[in-house]
Amino acid sequence: MQVYETKLLGGITRTKEFERKKLASFAVNVGTKCGHDCLYCSTGALLRMHRSFVEVGQSPFDHGYAIVDPSTPERVSVDARRIRHRGVVQLCTTVDAWAPEAQAHQLGRRCLEAILSEPGWSVRILTKSASVVADYDLVARYRDRVLVALSITGTGENEALLRVIEPNASTITERISAMARARALGLRTFGMFCPLIPGVADTPEHVDQLINLAAGWCAEEVFVEPVNPRGPGLRLAQEALERHGYHEQARAIQAVRQRRTWSAYVVRLLKHVQRSMRRHLEISRLRFLLYPSGLTPEDAQLIRGDDSGVVWLDKPERRELAD
Ligand code: SF4
Numbered sequence: 001m002q003v004y005e006t007k008l009l010g011g012i013t014r015t016k017e018f019e020r021k022k023l024a025s026f027a028v029n030v031g032t033k034c035g036h037d038c039l040y041c042s043t044g045a046l047l048r049m050h051r052s053f054v055e056v057g058q059s060p061f062d063h064g065y066a067i068v069d070p071s072t073p074e075r076v077s078v079d080a081r082r083i084r085h086r087g088v089v090q091l092c093t094t095v096d097a098w099a100p101e102a103q104a105h106q107l108g109r110r111c112l113e114a115i116l117s118e119p120g121w122s123v124r125i126l127t128k129s130a131s132v133v134a135d136y137d138l139v140a141r142y143r144d145r146v147l148v149a150l151s152i153t154g155t156g157e158n159e160a161l162l163r164v165i166e167p168n169a170s171t172i173t174e175r176i177s178a179m180a181r182a183r184a185l186g187l188r189t190f191g192m193f194c195p196l197i198p199g200v201a202d203t204p205e206h207v208d209q210l211i212n213l214a215a216g217w218c219a220e221e222v223f224v225e226p227v228n229p230r231g232p233g234l235r236l237a238q239e240a241l242e243r244h245g246y247h248e249q250a251r252a253i254q255a256v257r258q259r260r261t262w263s264a265y266v267v268r269l270l271k272h273v274q275r276s277m278r279r280h281l282e283i284s285r286l287r288f289l290l291y292p293s294g295l296t297p298e299d300a301q302l303i304r305g306d307d308s309g310v311v312w313l314d315k316p317e318r319r320e321l322a323d
Contacts, residue, residue: 001035001037001064001065001066001100001101001168002064002065002066003035003065003066003067003068003101003104004033004052004055004056004058004065004066004067004068005067005068005069005070006031006032006052006055006056006067006068006069007069007071008029008031008032008052008069008072008075009075010075010079011028011072011074011075011076011077011078011079011080012026012027012028012076012079012080012083012089012115013026013027013028013029014026014027015027015090015093017093018090018093020311020313020314021223021287021289021311021313022221022287022311023088023090023093023124023223023287024087024088024089024090024093024124025087025088025089026083026087026088026089026090027089027090027092027093027094028072028076028089028090028091028092028097028111028115029072029092029093029094029095030068030069030072030092030095030097030102030107030108030111031066031067031068031069031072031095031101031102032047032050032052032053032067032094032095033052033053033058033060033065033066033067033095034066034094034095034096034099035065035066035068035096035099035100035101035102035168036096036099036128036129036166036167036168036169037063037064037066037166037167037168038128038165038166038167038169039063039164039165039166039233039236039237039240040165040195040197040227040228040233040234040236040237041233042228042230042231042233043060043094043095044059044060044061044062044231045060045061045230045231045233046094047060047094048060048061052067053067061231061232063236066099066100066101068095068101068102068104068105068107070105070107072107072110072111073107073110073111073113073114076111076114076115077114077117080114080115080117080118080121081118086118086119086120086121087120087121087122088121088122088123088124089115089121089122089123089124090123090124090126091108091111091112091115091123091124091125091126092126096126096127096128096129097111097125097127098127098128098129098131098132099127099128099129099168100129100168103129103131108125108127108132108135109134109135109138112125112135112138112139112146113138116138116141116142116145116146121145122145122146122147123142123145123146123147124146124147124149124190125139125146125147125148125149126149126151126192127149127150127151128150128151128166128169128170128175129150129169129170130150130170130174130175130177130178131170132148132150132178133178133181133182136148136181136182136185136187139182139187140185140186140187143186143187143188144188146187146188147188147189147190147220148179148182148187148188148189148190149179149189149190149191149192149219149223150170150175150176150178150179150192151175151192151193151194152172152175152176152179152191152192152193152210152213153166153172153193153194153195153196153197153200153201154172154196154197154200154201154206155172155201155206155209155210156172156173156176158172158200158201158206159171159172159173161200161241161244161246161249162200164240164241164244164246165197165200165237165240165241176213179213179217180216180217182217183216183217183218188220189217189218189219189220190219190220190221190222190223191210191211191213191214191217191219191221191222191223191224192223193210193214193222193223193224193225194223194224194225194289195225195226195227195228196210196224196225196226196227196269197227197237197253198227198252198253198255198256198265199248199249199250199251199252199253200249200252202265202268202269202272203272204272204275204276207269207272207273207276208272208275208276208279208280210276211273211276211277211279211280211281212276212280214280214281215280215281219281219285220285221285221286221287222277222281222285222286222287223287223288223289224269224273224286224287224288224289225288225289225290226262226265226266226269226290227253227256228291229256229257229259229262229294230294234253234256234257235257237253238250238253238254238257241253259294259296260296262294263294263295263296263299264299266290266294266295266299266303267299267302267303270288270290270303270310273286273288273309274286274288274306274308274309277309283308283309284309285309286308286309287309287311288309288310288311289311289313290303290310290311290312290313291313291314292312292313
């Protein structure tokens with residue numbers, strides 16, 4: 001993994017996009033390219049015009065490199081003091097503050113300290129790295145003001161397969177253990193199952209296992225998102241799975257790369273999630289994040305017949321995603 005350093009401008013920035021998703025009103029990001037290197041990651045598409053990619057001479061859509069800003073905590077500290085109208089900050093929204101290149105500078109912990117040392121702020125931690133467990137002591141000190149989630153994209157039985165498409169993230173088993181540890185320490189948690197990829201984690205059985213886990217963590221909210229059909233991410237995931245012999249799963253991904261089939265997958269996934277939420281938790285805690293532009297009119301109408309837990313979204317606002 002080639003790691004580049006850059007200097008960003010903002011520390012804590014407003015995010016209308018994540019506010020609409022009911023996740024946070026503010027964002028902190030510690031770089032522009034995450035070293036976890038998930039093949040379906042949409043950050044490259046969102047930040048494709050960002051100057052940092054020109055500076056390092058890399059395409060935002062390529063893999064095998066990370067761009068990090070080690071000075072982020074200093075800017076976050078300034079903003080945490082300066083901003084008067086405070087709220088929930090998501091750490092992070094476009095990269096991961098516990099990815100290896102960020103961990104090398106303790107960016108997750110240092111940003112947390114910078115935000116929480118000022119009153120009026122809460123933090124939503126979202127990561128795919130179980131190394132966040134080392135910072136649970138700090139989270140516990142501010143336990144009322146921090147929500148923790150490790151993003152879980154499948155069940156343990158698909159661990160090897162997920163290693164192919166999330167090559168540098170912690171294994172699913174490690175992430176699930178980190179969530180269980182958070183629960184054991186009495187930390188506030190939420191469920192994050194994004195994305196649930198077809199052929200990997202979209203069957204009724206997979207979904208039920210995941211929601212049952214969230215119930216065990218006493219998740220305050222559960223966020224679920226279908227995989228984004230745009231950009232090269234799905235194609236890359238499909239090709240990688242094919243190369244590693246996961247032909248059936250690769251075919252399932254290929255099948256949703258057209259609008260009609262993607263739309264049907266979303267309808268099925270929502271039904272499974274709603275059923276499991278009603279069985280194991282409460283439907284009022286569900287946040288099924290849905291951009292309706294890819295749905296067929298018939299499927300959109302079908303979903304509106306029972307859209308319990310659906311958060312309807314417009315197109316992402318690219319401007320706010322980086323400075
Ligand atoms: S952990 Fe998140 S930000 Fe990092 S590569 Fe994976 S999807 Fe992208």
